[in-house]
Amino acid sequence: MESDNRTIKYAPELDNALVAIEHTGSISGREISSRRERQLLEQIGKVLEPLNNHEGDTRIDLWFTAERGSITDWETYEEAAEYEGVTSQEDYQKTWLEYYPEEVKFYRFTYFRHEKFIAVFLGEDGCIESREEIIEETYNGWNDLTPLLEWTLEQSMKAMQQIISGKYDGYIKENLPFYYRTGTIPRWELWQIIPSRRAFDLAGWDDDILTDEEICTFQHMVEEHKNFRDEDFIIENMTAAQFFAYCRIGYEGNHIPHCQQFADDVELYKRLADGRDDGLTKIDLNSAEEFSRWMSGELKEFNGGHPWEVLRGGNSTHVNLYVGPYDEVGTGKYYLYLAGLHRPGEVIRFYIALRQHNIMVDLADKDELLARCLATDKVGIVPNGTFPRYCENLFPGEKVIDFKNIYASEDYYTAVVEKTSWQELKLPKLSSDFLTVKELLQFVDMATLVEKEIAENEEISDKEEVYTLWQTFLRKMSDYPCQESKNVLIFTNTWDGFGDEVEEYVDVSLYEWSALRKYAESSLQKILQPQDSLKKMSAGELKEYYKRLYDNVPTGFAFEFSPWQEILGYKVNIGNLRRQGLQDCIYAVLTEMTFNGMTEESQGERRQELDTSIKAFEEIEKLSLEEQKKHFRSFDDFCKEKGWQDERSPEEKVAKDKRIWLCNAITGNEKIHEIQQICSLINDK
Structure with a gap:
C-alpha cells in the first residue's frame, strides 16, 4: 500500500486525520494494515518504555500538543464559504477562532499493549489498533495511517525529552486547559453562575420544575423515612393490577397528560413504560397466585427484562419501580423499590405521590436526591471527551453523582473555573531513577x-x-x-x-x-x-x-x-x-x-x-x-x-x-x- 507522503504539522491536519479514523474504522477503532504502521507502533512503545510502571499490560497516558497554525492551515476562504457557510472575512476569522480558540491545542494520548496487541488512543475519537505483527501487506482502501503515527512518534519523543528533563509536569500543570481537567463545584455555586442550571437539575416531566413546596414535602418524607423498619415495607398477596395501579399514582403525581387519555392502567403503563415487560401485562391481573408464578419465572415471556422501567429513558435516565420478594419468592411477601437518580423531578414526584397514598416504597439515593434539591452537594467537572455519565470512579473518596463538561466558548467558563476545586493532575512517572x-x-x-x-x-x-x-x-x-x-x-x-x-x-x-x-x-x-x-x-x-x-x-x-x-x-x-x-x-x-x-x-x-x-x-x-x-x-x-x-x-x-x-x-x-x-x-x- 502506498503512503500519501503527507506530514502532519498543525492541529487542523491532525483533526482531519482523526476524523478519517472515526469515519473509516469500526466501533472499536481503526485496524492497521501495513508493516510500516506496525513498526511505528512498536517504536512508540520503545520510546515510552521508561514510563512503563505497570505489571503485565502496559498503559501510558500523556498529553500532546499541536499548534493551530494560520487560518489557511484550517481552510481557505473558499473552502470555508463552501463547507462552513461563511459570508465575509470577519465571519471567516470568527469561525476559525471558534474551532481553534487557542494557539496550541492539547490532545489526550494513551498507549496500551497486551502481549502482541497494541492500541493508541489520540484525542477524543482516534483509536488505532494492531492485533499482531504484520507479515503480509493488506490494502484497506483508504489513505494509510503512517503520517498520523509518525506525528505520534514525534510527539512521544518530545514528551519523553520533557519528562526526563523535568519540564513536562510544570508545562502541563500550567498550560493544560481546564476543560480537560477534573474537579468539583458546589451545586449552589453552579446555580448562581448559570441560573438556568437549577431548572435543568430540578426538571420533571415536560420540564415542569419541582416547586419549593414539593422540595419541602420531600425533605420531610426523607427524614421520616429514616425511622421506618424493614417490615414496614411488606406488601402481601401482590397482583399485577396493584402494580399498574401504583404506576398510575406515580404518573398522576407527575401531571402526565396521558393519564387523562388512558383510563386503563395497563394501557397507560404500555404508553409510558419501556415496553419490554416479559409478559407481565398478559397474566391474570387480579391473581396473586399468577403474579407469584410470574415472579418465579414460571409465566415469564422474556423479551428484554425491563418490566419495572415505568418511565422509559436511556441507560441512566429512566425511572424504575421495582417489585422485589421480601424474603423468598413464593411467600407472597413483596416490597416496592423506586429508583431514578438522573430523573430527579419525576422520581421525587413519583415517591411523594405513593407516600401520600399511604403506599410504602423504598427510594434509592434519597439522600443524594435531597442534596440535589437543596444544592448542598457537588457537581463533577469532567474532561471534554469524557461522556458526563458513570464518572463516579473519577472522584475517589467523594460522593459525586452528577457530571458536566465545560467549554471555553461559554460565557460562564471563567467563573466555573474559579469556583471549581481541581484535582491534582495525574502525570506519568519514570519507572526508574x-x-x-x-x-x-x-x-x-x-x-x-x-x-x-x-x-x-x-x-x-x-x-x-x-x-x-x-x-x-x-x-x-x-x-x-x-x-x-x-x-x-x-x-x-x-x-x-x-x-x-x-x-x-x-x-x-x-x-x-x-x-x-x-x-x-x-x-x-x-x-x-x-x-x-x-x-x-x-x-x-x-x-x-x-x-x-x-x-x-x-x-x-x-x-x-x-x-x-x-x-x-x-x-x-x-x-x-x-x-x-x-x-x-x-x-x-x-x-x-x-x-x-x-x-x-x-x-x-x-x-x-x-x-x-x-x-x-x-x-x-x-x-x-x-x-x-x-x-x-x-x-x-x-x-x-x-x-x-x-x-x-x-x-x-x-x-x-x-x-x-x-x-x-x-x-x-x-x-x-x-x-x-x-x-x-x-x-x-
Missing part, C-alpha cells in the same frame, strides 16, 4: 546536536552533512548490541581556561558501581562550601579544601576507548541529567563515544595504538632508572626545550594559582554533589 545510555540516545534533539557540533568544530559548516552523519551513527547505535552494566556515568559542569577565556561545559566520567556503593555511607557527611565562600579563600586554602574534598572519593574514568556495546549498557541518573541539562549530557556521551571516530574500524585502530603505547611504556618501566631517563623528560626540561620562559610577576603567579584552585574547587563541588545525589539513592535502596 536510571536509564541506560542506549535508552538515553533515543532522546537526542537533532537540531541541538547539530548546532553543538558546528559550534565546537569551526571548520564544519554544512548542517545537512552533520545531520546525516549523526543520524547514521545514532541509527547504528539503536540496533547495536547492549552489554548489561551497573557502572554509572556522572555528568558535571566543568570550567576550563582562565581569565576572559574560561569555558564552561558538561563533562562526563565513568564510575564503578561497586566503588560508589562503598563510598555511599560516608559521602553524605562531606560539607560542600558555597561558591561565595570559595572565592574568599586564598590559593593555599583552596588547595587544602580541594584535597580534603577528594579524600576517599571514587575515581572517575574516561571511557572513550571502551567498546560501544559496553558504553550503551552504562547507567545514567535522571536527577543528574536534569541538573546538568539533557542535551548537554547526551552531547558529552556522544563526544566520548566518537572520540576515536564513528566507525568500528577507527575505534579499533585507536585502541590498537593505545595498546601499543601501553606495552612500550611497560617495557620502559623494566629498564634501570638511568635508562628510563633517556625516555622521559621533566616538565621543566620540556619548557626549556620549547623556549618557554615564565615572565610573570610573583603577584601574577599567586593570582593564577588561586584561579586554578578555585576552578578545581568549584568543579570538585559539582562532581561531589552529583556523586552524593547518586549515593543517596544507593543508600535508599
Whole structure:
C-alpha cells in the first residue's frame, strides 16, 4: 500500500486525520494494515518504555500538543464559504477562532499493549489498533495511517525529552486547559453562575420544575423515612393490577397528560413504560397466585427484562419501580423499590405521590436526591471527551453523582473555573531513577546536536552533512548490541581556561558501581562550601579544601576507548541529567563515544595504538632508572626545550594559582554533589 507522503504539522491536519479514523474504522477503532504502521507502533512503545510502571499490560497516558497554525492551515476562504457557510472575512476569522480558540491545542494520548496487541488512543475519537505483527501487506482502501503515527512518534519523543528533563509536569500543570481537567463545584455555586442550571437539575416531566413546596414535602418524607423498619415495607398477596395501579399514582403525581387519555392502567403503563415487560401485562391481573408464578419465572415471556422501567429513558435516565420478594419468592411477601437518580423531578414526584397514598416504597439515593434539591452537594467537572455519565470512579473518596463538561466558548467558563476545586493532575512517572545510555540516545534533539557540533568544530559548516552523519551513527547505535552494566556515568559542569577565556561545559566520567556503593555511607557527611565562600579563600586554602574534598572519593574514568556495546549498557541518573541539562549530557556521551571516530574500524585502530603505547611504556618501566631517563623528560626540561620562559610577576603567579584552585574547587563541588545525589539513592535502596 502506498503512503500519501503527507506530514502532519498543525492541529487542523491532525483533526482531519482523526476524523478519517472515526469515519473509516469500526466501533472499536481503526485496524492497521501495513508493516510500516506496525513498526511505528512498536517504536512508540520503545520510546515510552521508561514510563512503563505497570505489571503485565502496559498503559501510558500523556498529553500532546499541536499548534493551530494560520487560518489557511484550517481552510481557505473558499473552502470555508463552501463547507462552513461563511459570508465575509470577519465571519471567516470568527469561525476559525471558534474551532481553534487557542494557539496550541492539547490532545489526550494513551498507549496500551497486551502481549502482541497494541492500541493508541489520540484525542477524543482516534483509536488505532494492531492485533499482531504484520507479515503480509493488506490494502484497506483508504489513505494509510503512517503520517498520523509518525506525528505520534514525534510527539512521544518530545514528551519523553520533557519528562526526563523535568519540564513536562510544570508545562502541563500550567498550560493544560481546564476543560480537560477534573474537579468539583458546589451545586449552589453552579446555580448562581448559570441560573438556568437549577431548572435543568430540578426538571420533571415536560420540564415542569419541582416547586419549593414539593422540595419541602420531600425533605420531610426523607427524614421520616429514616425511622421506618424493614417490615414496614411488606406488601402481601401482590397482583399485577396493584402494580399498574401504583404506576398510575406515580404518573398522576407527575401531571402526565396521558393519564387523562388512558383510563386503563395497563394501557397507560404500555404508553409510558419501556415496553419490554416479559409478559407481565398478559397474566391474570387480579391473581396473586399468577403474579407469584410470574415472579418465579414460571409465566415469564422474556423479551428484554425491563418490566419495572415505568418511565422509559436511556441507560441512566429512566425511572424504575421495582417489585422485589421480601424474603423468598413464593411467600407472597413483596416490597416496592423506586429508583431514578438522573430523573430527579419525576422520581421525587413519583415517591411523594405513593407516600401520600399511604403506599410504602423504598427510594434509592434519597439522600443524594435531597442534596440535589437543596444544592448542598457537588457537581463533577469532567474532561471534554469524557461522556458526563458513570464518572463516579473519577472522584475517589467523594460522593459525586452528577457530571458536566465545560467549554471555553461559554460565557460562564471563567467563573466555573474559579469556583471549581481541581484535582491534582495525574502525570506519568519514570519507572526508574536510571536509564541506560542506549535508552538515553533515543532522546537526542537533532537540531541541538547539530548546532553543538558546528559550534565546537569551526571548520564544519554544512548542517545537512552533520545531520546525516549523526543520524547514521545514532541509527547504528539503536540496533547495536547492549552489554548489561551497573557502572554509572556522572555528568558535571566543568570550567576550563582562565581569565576572559574560561569555558564552561558538561563533562562526563565513568564510575564503578561497586566503588560508589562503598563510598555511599560516608559521602553524605562531606560539607560542600558555597561558591561565595570559595572565592574568599586564598590559593593555599583552596588547595587544602580541594584535597580534603577528594579524600576517599571514587575515581572517575574516561571511557572513550571502551567498546560501544559496553558504553550503551552504562547507567545514567535522571536527577543528574536534569541538573546538568539533557542535551548537554547526551552531547558529552556522544563526544566520548566518537572520540576515536564513528566507525568500528577507527575505534579499533585507536585502541590498537593505545595498546601499543601501553606495552612500550611497560617495557620502559623494566629498564634501570638511568635508562628510563633517556625516555622521559621533566616538565621543566620540556619548557626549556620549547623556549618557554615564565615572565610573570610573583603577584601574577599567586593570582593564577588561586584561579586554578578555585576552578578545581568549584568543579570538585559539582562532581561531589552529583556523586552524593547518586549515593543517596544507593543508600535508599
